[in-house]
Amino acid sequence: MFDMSKMFYYMGCTRFLTWGSLMGFQEKMAWAMVVVLIVTGVTYFSTVFQASAALGAVAPPDLPLMFGYAVFLVVLTIVAAVIISVSRPSEAGEGPDERDKLIQYKGEAQSGRLMGALMIGALLGVGMSGDANLLFHFVFANLIIAQIAQFGFQILYYRRGA
Amino acid sequence: MAKRPPITNRVKELREAKDQMSQSALAKEIGVTRQTVIAIEQGKYSPSLESAFRIARVFDVGLEDVFGWDGD
Structure with a gap:
């Protein structure tokens, strides 16, 4: 008997596989980094929010937490790179070509501008309050947002054309 | 949608x-x-x-046989 759900499932798989084959290693890594940075960033800041709620004030910077964040980020990045490499081994050894490099430069330039704007906003908004802990968290968040934006802009240029 | 570059090409045609x-x-x-x-x-x-x-060079033709200008 004809099963519509199976048909949609296979159509979805085919579409995903076709889409995946249109992306090179660098673009897949950009997608992976967006996900990894969002997951690690949300995890880090949810811990900071919980600590702040427990303290009743903005929690001070926590070096062990930051170290844990960095390790979590590195581990997830390695896992993502391994999964992407295994899924298409022929592309695994490919370094960035001229288009990848151009897109990376453009992504870095755009995220650099965004980070500058966010830093000025943090300095003006939080700096005036005199709360150094809040300023620290804003600056750290800005760094993460700028990184997400960098890979987001790269994806945009890959999809739309460099 | 990004503006397309004004450079056209016959790469697909030559490749095929x-x-x-x-x-x-x-x-x-x-x-x-x-x-x-x-x-x-x-x-x-x-x-x-x-x-x-x-x-x-791959197609053994001149540069202008592959690429063209479609801008102002």
């Missing part, structure tokens, strides 16, 4: 005329990824001058 050369084979010849060849053929990316010369 050359014994149905694959995108991967062309990519390997000119030292880029297959996705970059796809982007060039779709007009989403204008290759560097060096890659443009390499493409022309």
Whole structure:
């Protein structure tokens, strides 16, 4: 008997596989980094929010937490790179070509501008309050947002054309 | 949607005329990824001058036989 759900499932798989084959290693890594940075960033800041709620004030910077964040980020990045490499081994050894490099430069330039704007906003908004802990968290968040934006802009240029 | 570069090309046409050369084979010849060849053929990316010369040499034609100008 004809099963519509199976048909949609296979159509979805085919579409995903076709889409995946249109992306090179660098673009897949950009997608992976967006996900990894969002997951690690949300995890880090949810811990900071919980600590702040427990303290009743903005929690001070926590070096062990930051170290844990960095390790979590590195581990997830390695896992993502391994999964992407295994899924298409022929592309695994490919370094960035001229288009990848151009897109990376453009992504870095755009995220650099965004980070500058966010830093000025943090300095003006939080700096005036005199709360150094809040300023620290804003600056750290800005760094993460700028990184997400960098890979987001790269994806945009890959999809739309460099 | 991004503005298309004013450079047109006949890469797909020339590639298919050359014994149905694959995108991967062309990519390997000119030292880029297959996705970059796809982007060039779709007009989403204008290759560097060096890659443009390499493409022309693969097809054994002149640069202007591969690339054209479609702007003002």
